[in-house]
Amino acid sequence: MQTGYVTTPFGRRPAKLALVKGQLAVAASTPGTRVDKWKVFRDVCETREHFGLQDRALAVLDALLTFYPDQLLDAESGLIVFPSNAQLSVRAHGITESTLRRQLAALTDAGLIQRRDSPNGKRYAHRGRDGEIEQAYGFDLSPLLARSAELALLAQDVAAERTRFRRAKEALTICRRDVRKLITAAVEEGAAGNWGHVEMLYSEILVRHPRYPNRNQVEATLDEMGLLRAEVLNILEMQPNTENMIGNAIPNDRHIQNSKTESINEFEPSSEKKRGRNVDEKPHAKSADSAERKTKVDQGKAFPLGLVLRACPQVADYGPGGRVTHWRELMTAAVVVRSMLGVSPSAYEEACIAMGPENAAVAMACILERSNLINSAGGYLRDLTKRWQRGEFSLGPMLMSLLKANGESARHAS
Template identity: 75%
Template sequence: MAIENPQPGTRIEKWKVFRDVCQARERLGIQDRALAVLDALLTFHPHAELDPSHGLVVFPSNAQLSVRAHGITETTLRRQLAALVDAGLILRRDSPNGKRYAHRNRDGEVEQAYGFDLTPLLARAMELALMAQDVAAERVRFRRAKEALTICRRDVRKLISAAVEEGVTGNWERVEAAYIGILSRLPRHPDRMQVEITLDEMELLREEVLNILELQLKTENMHGNAGQNACHIQNSNTESINELEPGSEKERAESAVADIRPTSMSPKRAKAKPEPIKAFPLGMVLRACPQIADYGPGGRIEHWRELMKAAVVVRSMLGVSPSAYEEACNAMGPENAAVAIACILERSNFITSAGGYLRDLTRRSERGEFSLGPMLMALMKVSGDSNRKTA
């Protein structure tokens, strides 16, 4: 009824409708060959707009259509024309003898035409536009779900690897098996719902891994081991500049050597060999230290190189000397030094001297007494508590 009695004054730009049909092709159940045929049909309509007053029936021969549809065979042409009719995009207007032609008046204007009617495109223009917008939005949701799954999967993989390498207590074989099982259930070509289900499962596994690490951290805090650094960063406002700046470095070094050597050993033999600090997942670092992202390009950080560039900017802002930062890079590695700067920025309101604090962490790292894990976990816990209070 809408096709036979279109609303008066209705008109639409024909190529806009064609773009909407292309966007919604899968929803309409047509192939790309059918789009080529529809494109060819629209080229036979002499006006830029579909307007009932100008006539919407085109009557090209199969030979002419084949040429404009990039030379497809007549068999394929007939099949795709039928598909366009079945999809409700065109109508057949058959003549008594089955041919396509038009009757014209003395002025050459078309009075009656037999061929393919483009009126359905005009009548369904709004429906096709909404369908195209929904398809575009669905594609965006699908892409974001896949990106989130990739980041979450990468975080879980790195957390498991870091935990195994650090010797953290836990049934990591079971966690590894759960990780592999979640990914194995994802089809080779999944849809958005399947990706989102996998993402939910992977996020739950990530939370479980973080809970295991947090429980381990609490256990170490109870025994006064690795948790000392977490307490140190939260209570550093009680330290003075004289305690952290290089002025008393000699005395602290002598004291540190005295603490770790037996009375009968020389300082050279008693010096502890520093252990390498493991790099943690970037996502974990950014959750623990969200402020560092403000100093990345465009106010965001997406990979380690951007984090290290942002750390150089923050280092200068906090008043950390280039030599102190260089020493930290040599002792910890450039990635971990950047993470240390991010942690200091996060607690800068409670740290009297950022430069002295970094030098102290550097010396602890050289003695093998420093780990980023407890520091990051403490900051993540503080950040989580803040978010819950805000909510």
């Protein structure tokens, strides 16, 4: 039976030079090669994306191989199968004829099968007196035999790439977990360092990471996260008395959420008597001490999270999963809001240094609520930061104003 010759397609299908080259390559392949057809099929399944094939194309190829009677593909036995579309559709799990035609064309374009068309385009075979097939017209499986070694190597490369991708994702998960827990431990135990800035860098790395990344994107994010982890470990390594952090209750006090929230007046003292000041002190000494005291009070004790969310409900939409349940998620949402409103990283970093990361996040939430009235969110935040440093601004009145604008009474904020 003739299997190693060049032929053109029947009907309106044009003859392409790539088709001719493929047929010549098959004709020039080493004779005497025998390969397990299902091993070749598994290699094709592994490399499906490389050829741009759909899963239904694999079903059609599987059906074609079932019409080849032997387990081993052997050119000496003839590699042309000639089932009708109806028979192919049944063995390909009942796919429609239009889909069958598309997938057969895809397999041909991928160079995995070849057409051997008859004069009238039908698929059939001529048999001799002994019943042996002398000439057949249909689909030639010779490319699978000729490319079996290539397909095996390509399948190994795909499997190795899949392994590298999986290990890169595992390494990123571990690195991300390390950074997240190290930052949390450092903040909760009062370690010295600009943890608001570190938190901001961590959140920005995650924001840039695609939802469905490839291996290169995962490795790029892993490199950034690895550098951040090294920086966090370097900061923690330079701590003077790491062993005393847990025993010191003062730094941890500002991270305790009290369900019985104090009056907002604690953050906004209105007179020298309420602050317990000596009225005989010099004016400049009073002013400097007042600003320092107010800054320490606001940084040392964040507002209750429930109060912030009632005053600024929009910020919850930008938290992980569209909600904010604790301060870490509020700080993450603030970084997203910062980027959305066009606030520069340097402006937000200055706010974190001056106000503390929690209060800077609250400030961003307030700016979000008033974004329709603010021309430049970045300039507004810088102004708030400067006023905070001079002791001329606190978040209490802004939160109270937003609570009233949202229709809540002052007693709900206390």
